[in-house]
Amino acid sequence: MIRSRTSNVKPDIIEEIGYLRGFGVLAVIAIHTTGYFTEVKQFNSLVLVNLWVDIFSQFAVPLFILISGVVLAKNYRESFALKEFYRKRVRSIIPQYLLFSILYTAFNNWDIMKNSALDTNFALLLNSIWLADASYHLWFFSIIIQFYILYPLIIRIYSLFKQRNRAELLLVLMLMIQTFFMAGLHTSYLSGTKINFMGFLFYFCLGIYTWDHFDSFKRKFTLPKSFLFIMSIALTLGTSFFIIIGLTTGYRYDSIPAYFFIGPELIYPVLRVISFLFLFNVSMSFLGKRRSILAKVIKRIGxxxxxxxxxxIFFNQSAIKILKNYQIDFDSWTFYPIVFAVTIILSYLSIRLVSFLPFSYYLVGSQSRNRS
Structure with a gap:
């Protein structure tokens, strides 16, 4: 999970995860910035560059799901109290989700809500919470809540396979189920299906498997960063090939036939695993130079x-509105780096300030260790 409670840091914390979270949330903001290339009317180099960045950055949510698997496997294994487990899961995610669902519902529907009856607004709010669509990025919560509910069952199944030395077989099965499900979403058979966790089963189980082999994996990890980076770029280009065909044959992104996206779904798991390995390699290198500015920045963001x-999203959408007033729009090269920089800087500063408030953990998931 995208989790941070900077007070009460445990002595056995996995430092690499802090850096991975930083990379993950930077990728999320990159997706929500570069994604506006779909508004550019003609296919050009601006569209191409943003498409590549967008595809590469799609590792973000799978990475957070993998981290969730690692953290849960680390803390909850063979026997644990279900009541306490679910109580902690509710405490760690539901207050924050409800608060921001309310805020985003108002932020995105204010013109309608201020002229509507109280019961109409209340119904709108309840619907947004239930469907996790108060803002387009809150869909993540529906996935993580489903995994939290199912974790006791998943870890039991994983343990059964592990006892028979078949944990790798389970990973293969989860990869097949996940891939078939994601490809099926682009067909008439599964289109509109809402069991979103199915599209991330492999990454979650891979997180559990990673924790089981974490120490030996770190000792034996020898793949160079340059090789992993080149592989990530090559797979990104390969994934984009199908979409580029659609864009260059007269389709707008939103009207490209669904079957164009089946090919990318077959490549995505490989691309994301390679990206995980690359980012893990970078994170390990940061451990040896914690005082470097880049390492400190990524760690703080994480x-x-x-x-x-x-x-x-508050700052992302606000920055876009302001830039439009100055005629800086989706067709401009300067639009994307400005929106990305403004979003990450203001988001970090605001959460840092909020973390000094009492009970800030229940607001934004962070509590500053410096607050008395």
Whole structure:
């Protein structure tokens, strides 16, 4: 999960995860910035560059799901109290989700709500909470809630396979189920299906498997960053090939036939695993140079990644509105770096300030260790 409680840091914390969370939330903001290439009317180099960045950055949510698997496997294994487990899961995600669902419902529907009856607005709010669509990025919560509910069953199944030395077989099965499900979403058979966790089963189980082999994996990890980076770029280009065909044959992105996206779904798991390995390699290298500016920045962003994820759409949308007033729009090269920089800086600063408030953990998931 995109989780950060900077008070009460445990001595056995996995430092690499802090950096991975930082990379993950930067990728989320990159997706929500570069995604506006779909508004550009003609296919050109601006569209191409943003498409590549968008595809590469799609590792973000799978990475957070993998981290959730690692953290849960680390803390909850063979026997644990279900009541306490679910109580902690509710405490760690539901207050923040409800608060930001209310805020985003008002933010995105204010013109309608101020002229509507109280019961109409209340119904709108309840519907937004139930469907996790108060803002387009809150869909993540529906996935993580489903995994929290199912975790006791998943870890039991994983343990059964592990006892028979078949954990790798379970990963293969989860990969097949996930891939068939994601490809099926682009067909008439599964289109509109809402059991979103199915599209991330492999990554979650991979997180559990990763924790089981974490120490040996770190010792034996020898793949160079340059090789992993080149592989990530090559797979990104390969994934984009199908979409580029659609864009260059006269379709707008939103009207490209669904079957054009089946090919990318077959490549995505490989691309994302390679991206995970690349980012893990970078994170390990940061451990040896914690005092470097880049390492400190990524670590700080990772510390507040949950709150940044929650709040960043406010600043993203506000920055876009302001830029439009100055005729800087989706067709401009300067639009994308400005929106990205403004979003990450203001999101971080706001969550850092909120973290000093009492009970800020229940607001944004972070509590500053410096608050008395």
């Amino acid at each position: 510390d507040y990644s949950f709150g940044i994820y929650l709040i960043h």
